[in-house]
Amino acid sequence: MKVVLCLLPGLLLSAQTAPVPYFEPKHRVAGIGISREDLSDDLLQVRTDLMIQSQTFAILREPLALIGARRITGPKLQSLFRNASKRSGFPLADLEAISYLESWGDPKAQSPAGPRGIMQIAEGTARRIGLKVVHGKRYVVTTEKVAVKRKGKTTYKTVRHRTATDAIVRDDRLSPERSINAAAKYLAGMEQRFGGRDWAIFAYHCGEGCVSEILDLTRRANGESLVQATVARTFFCASPARNRDLYQALQRNMLRDYSPTYWFRVRRAQELLALFRRNPSSFAELADSYRSDFSAGPRAPNRLTVWLRRQDLVYQTGSDLRADDGRRLARVLDQPEFFGYALSEAIGAADPENQPYYLQATPAALGTLLYIAFETRRLHRALAPEEGFLPLEVTSLVQPVGPANGAGTDLPHPRPEVLAHASGHVFDISYERLPPGERECLRFVLDDLGWEGYLGFVQEGPETVHVGCSPGSREFFASVFQDALEAVKPVQDTTKTDAQ
Numbered sequence: 001m002k003v004v005l006c007l008l009p010g011l012l013l014s015a016q017t018a019p020v021p022y023f024e025p026k027h028r029v030a031g032i033g034i035s036r037e038d039l040s041d042d043l044l045q046v047r048t049d050l051m052i053q054s055q056t057f058a059i060l061r062e063p064l065a066l067i068g069a070r071r072i073t074g075p076k077l078q079s080l081f082r083n084a085s086k087r088s089g090f091p092l093a094d095l096e097a098i099s100y101l102e103s104w105g106d107p108k109a110q111s112p113a114g115p116r117g118i119m120q121i122a123e124g125t126a127r128r129i130g131l132k133v134v135h136g137k138r139y140v141v142t143t144e145k146v147a148v149k150r151k152g153k154t155t156y157k158t159v160r161h162r163t164a165t166d167a168i169v170r171d172d173r174l175s176p177e178r179s180i181n182a183a184a185k186y187l188a189g190m191e192q193r194f195g196g197r198d199w200a201i202f203a204y205h206c207g208e209g210c211v212s213e214i215l216d217l218t219r220r221a222n223g224e225s226l227v228q229a230t231v232a233r234t235f236f237c238a239s240p241a242r243n244r245d246l247y248q249a250l251q252r253n254m255l256r257d258y259s260p261t262y263w264f265r266v267r268r269a270q271e272l273l274a275l276f277r278r279n280p281s282s283f284a285e286l287a288d289s290y291r292s293d294f295s296a297g298p299r300a301p302n303r304l305t306v307w308l309r310r311q312d313l314v315y316q317t318g319s320d321l322r323a324d325d326g327r328r329l330a331r332v333l334d335q336p337e338f339f340g341y342a343l344s345e346a347i348g349a350a351d352p353e354n355q356p357y358y359l360q361a362t363p364a365a366l367g368t369l370l371y372i373a374f375e376t377r378r379l380h381r382a383l384a385p386e387e388g389f390l391p392l393e394v395t396s397l398v399q400p401v402g403p404a405n406g407a408g409t410d411l412p413h414p415r416p417e418v419l420a421h422a423s424g425h426v427f428d429i430s431y432e433r434l435p436p437g438e439r440e441c442l443r444f445v446l447d448d449l450g451w452e453g454y455l456g457f458v459q460e461g462p463e464t465v466h467v468g469c470s471p472g473s474r475e476f477f478a479s480v481f482q483d484a485l486e487a488v489k490p491v492q493d494t495t496k497t498d499a500q
Contacts, residue, residue, distance in 0.1 A: 023338050025374060032375055036236055036448075039233075044232060044236060051452065052264050052271070053453060058265060061306070063298045066284055068100050068105050069272070069280075071104065071106070072096050072105040074105075087181065088181070088187070093274075097266045101269050102119055118179055119180060121182070123173075131173055132171075132172045133168060133172065134168065136168075138169070142160070143160050145159075186204075201262065206257070206262070213249060215234075220245075239444060240383050261451075294419060304417075308425060312423040314328070315424060317401075330360060331359060334359075336391040341369060341394050342392070361397040361424050361426075361427055364474035364475070364477045365424060368427075368469040370483075376392065383440075387438075392434070395428045398421060398424040400422055401419060427466075432463035454476075455469045456469075
């Protein structure tokens with residue numbers, strides 16, 4: 001994982017000459033939260049690359065990812081993709097990637113929402129782009145036994161019923177040749193209409209009306225021409241505190257079907273298909289690494305169930321916590337006004353004997369918490385400077401799987417979120433008491449860091465979010481925790497001197 005740091009040269013000096021109102025880490029991730037307002041072209045490219053890489057989970061957690069790669073790169077479909085690309089002028093790699101994501105290369109694929117075929121085309125769109133979808137009547141014959149009384153006796157006879165139903169009698173969407181050619185031509189047309197291939201791909205998932213609205217809001221927000229606006233810059237230029245109309249439009253579409261991230265996902269699908277061509281075994285190994293140790297279903301439910309493994313669950317009892325003795329865990333820093341989070345009194349309350357040991361986590365987890373609170377407070381101050389900031393409520397840190405003082409258990413809890421606390425790498429934040437503006441800022445910061453692959457989070461109940469950082473960013477967040485220790489040390493030294 002590539003972490004982009006933005007060091008502030010004057011920060012250390014200012015900390016020595018004047019009190020800092022709240023914790024500001026020396027280690028920073030550039031372009032996150034309120035810092036989106038200053039995205040240079042170079043930083044935009046870095047954020048875009050990280051966003052593309054973070055789509056790996058969404059693709060490879062699917063059970064059909066490997067089968068789909070075999071289908072897409074097979075000779076029959078390759079011939080169809082090449083011909084469609086040649087006729088339309090739309091790039092071969094984009095057509096392959098879209099088909100891969102839409103259907104895993106299955107010509108008979110059907111979405112519950114209605115789209116069908118290898119390119120997953122909706123019926124209305126199919127007609128507009130020249131594909132025939134013909135409805136007609138089909139008859140279904142059913143039989144039943146009916147009781148008949150004759151001369152005081154009951155006999156049964158079989159009665160046949162012929163029922164007319166509406167059915168599709170011809171559907172060109174199920175013909176790979178016709179649907180791939182039509183989709184390629186459609187995409188090429190949208191590229192010309194919207195002025196960019198990225199926008200054509202966005203529109204393929206979101207719809208032309210959706211993209212027209214987003215482009216109009218982008219132009220009004222930044223004064224950019226349609227030629228200058230890109231999907232990546234549009235996605236990263238809005239926040240709750242800046243270009244709010246654009247931000248809200250993107251949020252609506254994210255909640256609907258994640259369309260604003262579709263172009264990034266297509267880019268990653270291209271890279272993965274290229275990997276499969278070069279080295280199928282490496283692709284298979286990568287796909288296998290996205291299987292969850294905790295998932296009973298066919299796919300990993302979230303990133304944390306991939307990042308954490310069974311061997312990470314080292315704290316199965318309260319005795320395990322006591323025996324740690326600072327080897328892997330560190331004590332959480334408890335200064336709500338300075339650090340921006342507060343510890344719930346409920347943490348460890350069910351196990352009074354070991355309660356102090358529940359107020360720990362790995363340095364990486366604590367650094368992640370510190371950084372989330374820092375970025376949330378910065379964004380909230382820009383969004384609503386007149387409002388006070390309510391420290392985020394932390395409701396759980398490390399927590400053993402088994403009973404407080406018993407032997408190890410056989411991991412009886414079915415939910416991965418419960419098990420994950422036994423690693424010390426995760427924590428829970430409740431936003432039940434947060435005002436709406438601060439809640440919005442917290443969710444935005446979580447999304448922003450999550451899109452770049454720094455952390456994952458899961459809704460844990462109606463008002464709680466379960467958070468953990470990625471393995472590749474643990475060193476960075478541990479450095480943030482070290483920044484916090486250094487920030488409180490001068491205060492502790494001053495208090496000691498005063499006491500003497």
